[in-house]
Amino acid sequence: MSLNRFPFGAVMSRRRWMPTAVSIGGALGTSGWLPRIAAAADVAAKRDGRHCILLWMSGGPSQIDTFDMKPNHANGGSFSEVATAVPGIRFSEHLPGLAKQADRLAILRGMSTKEGDHERGTTVMRTGHPLGGPVRYPAIGCSLSKSLHNSRSHLPSYVTVSPGPFARRSLSPGFLGPKFAATSVNGAAPGDQATYAQLRVDHLRPPSSIDQERVAQRLAIWESLQQNFLNTHQTENVVAHDTVYRSAIEMSASDANDAFDLSQEPDVVRRAYGTGTFGQGCLLARRLVQRGVPVVEVTLGDGLGWDTHTDNFQRVRQLSEQLDAGWSTLMTELADLGLLEKTTLMMAGEFGRTPVINSNGGRDHFPQAFTCVLAGGGIAGGQVYGQTSADGMEVTDGKIDQQDLLSTLCTALGVDPSNENIAEGGRPIAIAEGNVIRQVLL
Amino acid sequence: MASTSSLAVVTLVIALQIAGAAPSQGETPADSAPDARAATENVDRLIQQGWADEAIQPTPQSGDAEFCRRVWLDFAGVAPPVWQLRTFLQDTSPDKRWRLIDQLLASPRFATHMANRWNQTLLPEDALVGGQDNAAALHRWLRKQFQSNTPYDHIIGGFLTAGGKSDRGPAIFYTSRNLDPVKLAASTSQLFMGIQLQCAQCHDHPYARWTQDDFWSFAAFFAQLELDQSNLSGGQSIEDRSGREVTFPETERVMSPRYPGVAAAPEPDPTDFRRRQLTIWLASRNNPYFARAAANRVWSHLFGRGLVEPVDAMDNDNPPSHPQLLDFLADYLIEQRFDLRSLYQMLSRTQAYGRSSAVGDRPRPPADRFAAMNVKTLSAEQYFDSLRQNVLLGGLPRDSATSTVPGRPLPDEMIRQQFLARMQAPDAVPTEYPHGVVQVLGMMNGPEMLAATAEQRSGLIGSLQAPFLTDHQRVETLFLACLSRAPTEQESQQFLDYLAAPNGDRSAASKQSDLAWVLLNTAECFVCP
Numbered sequence: 001m002s003l004n005r006f007p008f009g010a011v012m013s014r015r016r017w018m019p020t021a022v023s024i025g026g027a028l029g030t031s032g033w034l035p036r037i038a039a040a041a042d043v044a045a046k047r048d049g050r051h052c053i054l055l056w057m058s059g060g061p062s063q064i065d066t067f068d069m070k071p072n073h074a075n076g077g078s079f080s081e082v083a084t085a086v087p088g089i090r091f092s093e094h095l096p097g098l099a100k101q102a103d104r105l106a107i108l109r110g111m112s113t114k115e116g117d118h119e120r121g122t123t124v125m126r127t128g129h130p131l132g133g134p135v136r137y138p139a140i141g142c143s144l145s146k147s148l149h150n151s152r153s154h155l156p157s158y159v160t161v162s163p164g165p166f167a168r169r170s171l172s173p174g175f176l177g178p179k180f181a182a183t184s185v186n187g188a189a190p191g192d193q194a195t196y197a198q199l200r201v202d203h204l205r206p207p208s209s210i211d212q213e214r215v216a217q218r219l220a221i222w223e224s225l226q227q228n229f230l231n232t233h234q235t236e237n238v239v240a241h242d243t244v245y246r247s248a249i250e251m252s253a254s255d256a257n258d259a260f261d262l263s264q265e266p267d268v269v270r271r272a273y274g275t276g277t278f279g280q281g282c283l284l285a286r287r288l289v290q291r292g293v294p295v296v297e298v299t300l301g302d303g304l305g306w307d308t309h310t311d312n313f314q315r316v317r318q319l320s321e322q323l324d325a326g327w328s329t330l331m332t333e334l335a336d337l338g339l340l341e342k343t344t345l346m347m348a349g350e351f352g353r354t355p356v357i358n359s360n361g362g363r364d365h366f367p368q369a370f371t372c373v374l375a376g377g378g379i380a381g382g383q384v385y386g387q388t389s390a391d392g393m394e395v396t397d398g399k400i401d402q403q404d405l406l407s408t409l410c411t412a413l414g415v416d417p418s419n420e421n422i423a424e425g426g427r428p429i430a431i432a433e434g435n436v437i438r439q440v441l442l
Numbered sequence: 443m444a445s446t447s448s449l450a451v452v453t454l455v456i457a458l459q460i461a462g463a464a465p466s467q468g469e470t471p472a473d474s475a476p477d478a479r480a481a482t483e484n485v486d487r488l489i490q491q492g493w494a495d496e497a498i499q500p501t502p503q504s505g506d507a508e509f510c511r512r513v514w515l516d517f518a519g520v521a522p523p524v525w526q527l528r529t530f531l532q533d534t535s536p537d538k539r540w541r542l543i544d545q546l547l548a549s550p551r552f553a554t555h556m557a558n559r560w561n562q563t564l565l566p567e568d569a570l571v572g573g574q575d576n577a578a579a580l581h582r583w584l585r586k587q588f589q590s591n592t593p594y595d596h597i598i599g600g601f602l603t604a605g606g607k608s609d610r611g612p613a614i615f616y617t618s619r620n621l622d623p624v625k626l627a628a629s630t631s632q633l634f635m636g637i638q639l640q641c642a643q644c645h646d647h648p649y650a651r652w653t654q655d656d657f658w659s660f661a662a663f664f665a666q667l668e669l670d671q672s673n674l675s676g677g678q679s680i681e682d683r684s685g686r687e688v689t690f691p692e693t694e695r696v697m698s699p700r701y702p703g704v705a706a707a708p709e710p711d712p713t714d715f716r717r718r719q720l721t722i723w724l725a726s727r728n729n730p731y732f733a734r735a736a737a738n739r740v741w742s743h744l745f746g747r748g749l750v751e752p753v754d755a756m757d758n759d760n761p762p763s764h765p766q767l768l769d770f771l772a773d774y775l776i777e778q779r780f781d782l783r784s785l786y787q788m789l790s791r792t793q794a795y796g797r798s799s800a801v802g803d804r805p806r807p808p809a810d811r812f813a814a815m816n817v818k819t820l821s822a823e824q825y826f827d828s829l830r831q832n833v834l835l836g837g838l839p840r841d842s843a844t845s846t847v848p849g850r851p852l853p854d855e856m857i858r859q860q861f862l863a864r865m866q867a868p869d870a871v872p873t874e875y876p877h878g879v880v881q882v883l884g885m886m887n888g889p890e891m892l893a894a895t896a897e898q899r900s901g902l903i904g905s906l907q908a909p910f911l912t913d914h915q916r917v918e919t920l921f922l923a924c925l926s927r928a929p930t931e932q933e934s935q936q937f938l939d940y941l942a943a944p945n946g947d948r949s950a951a952s953k954q955s956d957l958a959w960v961l962l963n964t965a966e967c968f969v970c971p
Contacts, residue, residue, distance in 0.1 A: 178878040184880055201880070204887070222960045225961070230965065240875035241819075241875045244878060249886075251879060
């Protein structure tokens with residue numbers, strides 16, 4: 001099975017970093033064979049034009065009021081559990097669009113981590129590693145955008161829509177370097193003037209007073225000065241400056257504006273996604289995937305919206321409606337375009353919420369047992385994996401952690417999670433090192 | 443019951459006697475000629491060892507312009523102002539480089555720049571972003587120390603024993619880490635000893651020497667910290683209460699404070715003021731890490747990378763590139779009584795510091811051989827402050843050193859804060875370029891660039907309109923302001939052609955603004971050569 005999936009699996013015996021080797025003093029970093037192997041294994045995934053869409057639930061979504069309900073228990077809360085298109089799979093009444101597409105979802109009810117703090121939880125779920133320590137681990141979106149990079153596209157390889165707090169640490173490209181940083185799109189909620197949330201990349205274009213001809217004249221001279229300096233200063237920082245500048249110049253001059261211009265979409269489509277930042281972000285994700293962008297992330301919960309310590313049910317209901325509209329419309333449209341089978345979606349937040357309802361009608365942080373969902377390309381939908389106890393307090397079957405989740409996501413995308421990138425000091429580090437959950441993969 | 447120690451002053455006196463140091467207040471570093479000269483020569487000798495065997499060819503000494511830009515950015519935190527650069531280039535006296543070094547080391551800009559650097563080093567990132575008042579208080583305190591050239595061991599001693607209301611600045615070191623003994627043990631060992639003790643927090647360090655016991659008995663020095671609740675109005679102050687302890691994880695075992703790598707228990711302190719106990723050892727000659735860590739950081743400031751890199755991982759498994767040199771610099775710093783300026787002065791006079799960063803056709807020598815100057819990426823502050831001083835010109839009538847005056851921030855100061863927020867890169871090392879496409883789009887099209895190149899707002903473009911200037915002079919001024927050097931002949935011709943080209947209704951100023959944009963967006967403008 002794994003050999004079929006990875007044509008290079010046979011030669012990819014996993015190399016583990018040996019601590020003693022460091023005393024050689026970074027010699028590993030120059031040995032050269034590691035990057036070549038990693039590059040070879042990614043060829044298949046790139047050729048296939050695979051995409052990943054991450055749906056990030058900022059604040060920590062309540063599993064027990066969405067995908068892992070406990071209708072017959074005091075912890076269950078006020079929402080009803082309803083049947084879906086797949087017999088035996090039931091979830092919240094406030095996710096009707098997703099219920100119709102339950103055959104596309106693999107619901108993982110056995111997630112469990114040790115991090116109950118927002119920043120630490122966000123970092124562990126996005127990078128697979130706890131905050132702190134000497135190695136700067138990249139966010140999974142950065143690693144995937146490197147593996148899935150599409151050289152024909154002028155658009156960035158990783159776009160994140162209104163990424164929310166803690167982006168600096170949790171969305172950092174870490175040791176991969178700034179070339180693999182996410183390009184963030186800022187969102188402004190709909191207001192008096194605007195029906196839809198406004199999404200834009202800051203400073204994408206020069207001011208209107210500088211026309212295209214002038215831009216071209218500037219860049220022609222810039223080119224020769226930049227090149228002169230590069231000739232005598234081939235250092236890591238100067239070369240990186242040049243690489244990132246060229247990407248930015250390409251993007252500024254490309255059809256990027258077109259891709260980000262949601263006003264080109266008919267009203268009926270824009271409304272179907274939902275008018276908020278998340279809904280319009282999902283629409284943008286579809287437009288970017290159409291144009292070859294490999295990784296897009298859309299965040300729901302402007303700020304820490306899912307952090308429902310008080311008034312849980314009212315807020316989760318509103319958030320569920322946004323989640324349902326954006327996500328279900330996105331999958332429908334991707335399927336119509338023939339892109340869903342090449343696009344893997346993952347819904348996750350930094351942790352779940354306590355099964356016990358607190359005195360403010362809220363639920364608190366709960367990393368011990370919560371739910372994430374995989375969907376789309378490479379995913380065997382229409383199933384639930386893992387189980388929690390009747391009161392929701394612990395995982396009783398199919399317990400997984402963040403590394404298992406990220407390894408499974410990579411595998412679904414055709415990226416071998418054991419592919420290694422080189423960290424500081426020449427240390428090779430795998431993208432993810434968990435157990436791949438084969439049952440949820442096609 | 444609980445005894446409160448508030449003996450910061452006494453502590454300083456004690457620390458002072460132990461280290462045998464006397465503060466030299468606000469003086470230019472004394473030019474104790476033979477010693478400093480011998481030291482400078484020794485540094486170069488140690489650096490050059492092995493070059494011949496490795497067939498490394500060093501670059502020549504840098505030209506005046508390159509040296510001037512380097513020393514200004516390193517010591518003043520900004521590129522040289524155009525008129526100062528011109529004066530320096532025209533100066534024919536043989537000692538002009540040394541005079542420039544001394545002049546900058548004694549200037550208030552040096553204190554401000556050092557405070558900028560140390561603020562970023564000392565504070566966790568969220569304290570820089572969220573707690574700007576606190577960061578500013580610490581900055582003021584640090585600036586004062588560097589301005590009066592307080593010896594490094596005294597600065598750190600003042601820091602670590604801070605407590606009372608008057609110590610609001612340095613106390614932020616503790617409050618920004620929530621008085622958490624674990625975080626404090628980790629930061630203190632990393633910052634002031636250059637070791638990664640926290641790797642042993644959960645298990646014995648697999649390949650360095652530290653054990654879990656080492657970590658937790660070091661954390662015990664910070665067990666007694668408490669916020670002083672009695673005076674919430676006057677800012678947060680902290681105090682030490684005996685009776686609070688840390689215990690070894692998942693046991694009831696109370697950890698007694700112990701210095702890392704030292705078997706014997708510390709000398710008892712009369713009032714059980716543990717942070718004082720720690721400080722006295724930290725700055726003493728018995729501590730093999732303190733001076734080495736400091737010397738390594740100074741080296742890294744000037745040369746772009748430490749003799750041990752990363753600078754806070756000086757453990758056994760990560761040996762220095764030049765062990766003898768590091769030992770020598772640590773000893774020199776102790777001999778100079780932890781006078782940082784004197785170490786900076788000595789190092790900046792070396793041939794190593796004077797080498798050009800430009801390498802011709804040959805392959806570039808490895809960065810850790812220091813045979814060509816490493817190119818250092820500017821911090822966001824260095825870039826913006828240079829832009830403000832040389833290109834925006836006068837948009838802001840006061841420098842950042844005095845902008846702590848209460849009242850509303852000036853518009854330019856707001857632009858500065860926005861720029862810094864966008865370009866923040868707290869973990870970056872100067873030999874890498876830490877920015878991505880989003881930041882670069884902001885560089886190319888953002889409000890700072892717009893102001894710097896707008897014909898109406900840019901002071902530089904405005905000044906170029908003076909009718910008595912030739913285009914040749916205008917081009918030269920643009921280069922001096924943006925890149926701190928004169929153009930090459932080829933560049934000069936290219937720019938003159940651009941200005942002379944008939945181009946519809948384009949004004950001369952608009953073409954000059956294009957050229958300013960070009961220069962400000964080159965890699966050369968974003969580095970210290």
